[in-house]
Amino acid sequence: MSATQSCLSDPRFGYDFVVATTQESINASMKEFLSGLTEPVVTMCYVADATGKPQAIAHADLVAEAQGSDPFIVPPDADPATNQDLKNLLAARFMMGFRAQLGIPPAEPKADVPNVVTLGADTGSVAFNLLCSEFDVVQLMPGGGYSAQPTWMNVSQPSDAPWVFSSKVDLLMTEVSQSEFSGLPAAVRSQVMALGGDPFSVQQLLFDLDNAALETTPVISGVEPGTDLYTVLNETFLGSYFAQLKAQGQPLLGCVITQPSAPPATLVPTGLELEVCPLLNDDSSPIPSPTPQQAGLATLNYLCSAGGDTLPPAVAFSWNWIDPLPEQQADGVMAINRGAFARYLEAQLYSYTSSNCYQPVVEVDDYKVAGVSWTTGLTPDQAPTVTYPNDESTLISFTWTGDAHDESGNTFGEEWMTSSFSLAVTYAGNIMTVTQHLVIYLKIRSLATYGSGNVVDITVVDTYTLAATQAGALAVTMTSTRTDNSKNPSTNSFLNFWTDLNSIIDSIKDWARNVVPTALTDVPVSVLQDFVFPGGKTFTFTQVAFSKAGDLTSEISYTATD
Secondary structure (H helix, E strand, O other): OOHHHOOOOOOOOOOOEEEEEEHHHHHHHHHHHHHOOOOOOEEEEEEEOOOOOEEEEOHHHHHHHOOOOOHHHOOOOOOOOOOHHHHHHHHOOEEEEEEEEEOOOOOOOHHHOOOOEEOOOOOOEEEEEEOEEEEEEEEEEOOEOOOEOOEEEEEEOOOOOOOEEEEEEEOOOOOOOOOHHHHOOHHHHHHHOOOOOOOOOHHHHHHHHOEHHHEOOOEEEOOOOOOHHHHHHHHHHHHHHHHHHHHHOOEHHHOOOOOOOOOOOOOOEEEEEEEEEOOEOOOOOEOOOOOHHHHHOOEEEEEEEEOOOOOOOOOOOOOOOOOOOOOOOOOEEEEEOHHHHHHHHHHHHHHHHHHOOOEEEEEEEEOOHHHEEEEEEEEOOOOOEEEOOOOOOEEEEEEEEEEEEEEOOOOOEEEEEEEEEEEEEEEEOOEEEEEEEEEEEEEEEEOOEEEEEEEEEEEEEEEEEEEEOOOOEEEEEEEEEEEEOOOOOOOOHHHHHHHOHHHHHHHHHHHHHHHOOOOOOOOOOHHHHOOEOOOOOOEEEEEEEEOOOOOEEEEEEEOOOO
16 A cells, blocks of 8 residues: 555545655654754743742843842852852742753754654644753742741753653644634634645644644653652743743744745645544554554645635545655655646646647538539637546546538538547556547538548557656656558549549548648647646655556655755
8 A cells, every 4th residue: 555546536535635744754854954943042030929929020121130140040059048149039039930942952862852743543633742952940949937948940951861842733724613723813823824835844844733722731751750840840831831822822932934935836735734644554444553663654644725626624544655665765745636637737738629629611512513512611729528537547538529511402412521539648657648539531422422531530649758856847758659540532433434523532631631730749748847746845756656546646755954
């Protein structure tokens, strides 16, 4: 089971395209991004109010109140009884403070850094770990009573044991009652759902996952429960800072993502939903206890609509997007619904196809030869019938048939003409084939003598081998064959002596063959080369092929993060 099984046209799904990236690749890219991220250091300080409860104060205001003493530069072993900075902070009623910076902890080796995202069996949520490159906690307890003395704590996150704030993130980005998304402020919903630029970037994903209002209250790991540090982090940092952000719907630690400019994608997403797809067994059930390697191949799926199409609800897929093979190097797969790609082909091919759809015009009048005159015409630019066959070979077909008939008043002459044109696009693996067939059938009667046949019968087969540029444009190699089975209908010489029918047929045949083939050409390569996969700012593309059901797929890998 792999992307070869992709069948987005199945009524259960119906997404215009899907981007599926593995847990392993997401975490590798996020860590790379966070390693190079220079986020502002967020500092929070608290002083005791008149009732002794913590009250937030700006760091600069605290330093001013404390005669210039900064709690974050007081050494951990300072003695509150003798250290003047701590005496100043006690006088300013300082209680505690936090200083944190979003990023990757300086752990070595980097493999020991926890994953940012864990994709489990729940298709509607992920486990998200907030990581900080810097985290300092300071606390000054005033003491009191007969024996209690002031105590000072200044603790920094250890480089080899980072503090991790883990929570569950709701992925359901629809305004239904069971979704946390529905409770977000409108401005935040719009920002999370912002589809301009490149919604598949790790920066955008980090923002979507890093939104406090979509999370459960985080749980701390890396700090011993029951210690003063754990109590401060759990009751104050998580209890106030995270609760405040959850109420406001703001990104944690002030992480604001600037998206790059939009790539020139053919399909621009106008609707987006996220879904987790754990690695499946052959019977399409999730592997119950996946190994770390199998868990790394679970995918986060972007379910996308384009062109204003209605986005169907998230439904679990019955296939794996990535093969669990040792040689697998791709970060994920992009799949374009065969229907969406066929609609693109229709828009590209319709004008050309119409130019080869002819309506015959015949007129037989009482006149010279055998008392008859012959007028024949073909009017192009007719409207073909377009169909989207639901089979495992044809993506789209165009067909046209037009006919005409006339008879002279003296019944000495009669003419029939039929024009038919078909163009079909078929697929197999990384091959797309366009087959055109144009037939002009002519039948003429002069007196009692008939002549008939296909005066034009031409088949053009263009075969395209598909690949992709790194930026996501289709790359095409084309070969073409042209077969001409046109006939020269004529009657035998004895009958022709009496009617001169052959000269009449020849003149009409020559005219038709001069008119028609000039428009019947190879389908331009640009029809395919103009198609650009979405996500070119985020991914590189390789191994383009059609799935068995006709979805256009490409393996994708994350580009280097900025």
